[in-house]
Amino acid sequence: MIRVTEIFRSIQGESTHAGRPCTFVRLTGCPMRCVWCDSEYTFSGGEHYSIDDITAQVKSFGCKLVEVTGGEPLAQKEAFALIKRLCDDDYEVLIETGGYVSTADVDPRAKIILDIKCPASGEEPRNDWSNLQRLRPDMDEVKFVIGDEGDWIYAQRVIKENDLEARSKAILISPAWGQVDLQQLADWVAASGMKIRMQLQLHKYIWGPDVKGV
Numbered sequence: 690m691i692r693v694t695e696i697f698r699s700i701q702g703e704s705t706h707a708g709r710p711c712t713f714v715r716l717t718g719c720p721m722r723c724v725w726c727d728s729e730y731t732f733s734g735g736e737h738y739s740i741d742d743i744t745a746q747v748k749s750f751g752c753k754l755v756e757v758t759g760g761e762p763l764a765q766k767e768a769f770a771l772i773k774r775l776c777d778d779d780y781e782v783l784i785e786t787g788g789y790v791s792t793a794d795v796d797p798r799a800k801i802i803l804d805i806k807c808p809a810s811g812e813e814p815r816n817d818w819s820n821l822q823r824l825r826p827d828m829d830e831v832k833f834v835i836g837d838e839g840d841w842i843y844a845q846r847v848i849k850e851n852d853l854e855a856r857s858k859a860i861l862i863s864p865a866w867g868q869v870d871l872q873q874l875a876d877w878v879a880a881s882g883m884k885i886r887m888q889l890q891l892h893k894y895i896w897g898p899d900v901k902g903v
């Protein structure tokens with residue numbers, strides 16, 4: 690059984706898949722506590738579902754793109770079997786992970802969107818750096834949520850030191866909601882000359898920052 694906070698259909702709000710119709714399976718629980726976390730409601734509660742229950746709900750929404758997210762979706766061991774089942778059922782599967790849990794056992798057909806936690810999150814020491822070794826340049830994306838200028842400097846250093854421009858499909862630079870001036874962040878990204886892209890969380894602009902299930 691897997692503890693699930695919500696299953697819903699919306700548009701993908703982030704990554705290179707932004708704007709696409711997508712079914713989200715949001716699993717409950719996260720061992721991290723990022724200071725700007727926008728998913729604290731996933732830390733507890735939720736309901737237990739079997740993999741069959743989850744896939745039946747996913748099927749009812751009729752989207753071929755499915756994102757397994759959280760919380761931290763990989764914190765529940767059963768999540769790996771769920772991901773395999775969704776891949777077996779021929780969905781295009783995205784995994785949004787906070788970078789604390791190893792991605793080694795994720796089904797290789799799933800596409801990883803890997804957070805690299807910056808210092809302002811308060812969780813930078815918990816990054817599992819081995820995850821960077823498994824990035825596939827044709828499939829996987831990395832995301833830095835930027836809370837201040839120190840985070841931006843940190844992100845540039847990590848990108849260069851780990852050759853992420855060559856080793857990932859995309860490098861996403863995302864503002865922590867309400868923490869960093871968007872024009873300032875755009876200026877930094879534009880001046881960087883790096884193969885990166887600034888992204889905004891579409892769903893927050895469409896439905897507001899506090900609405901769940903969108």
Ligand code: SF4
Pocket residue numbers: 719720721722723725726727728729759760761787
């Ligand atoms: S990893 Fe994600 S869900 Fe967990 S505390 Fe950080 S932002 Fe929130």
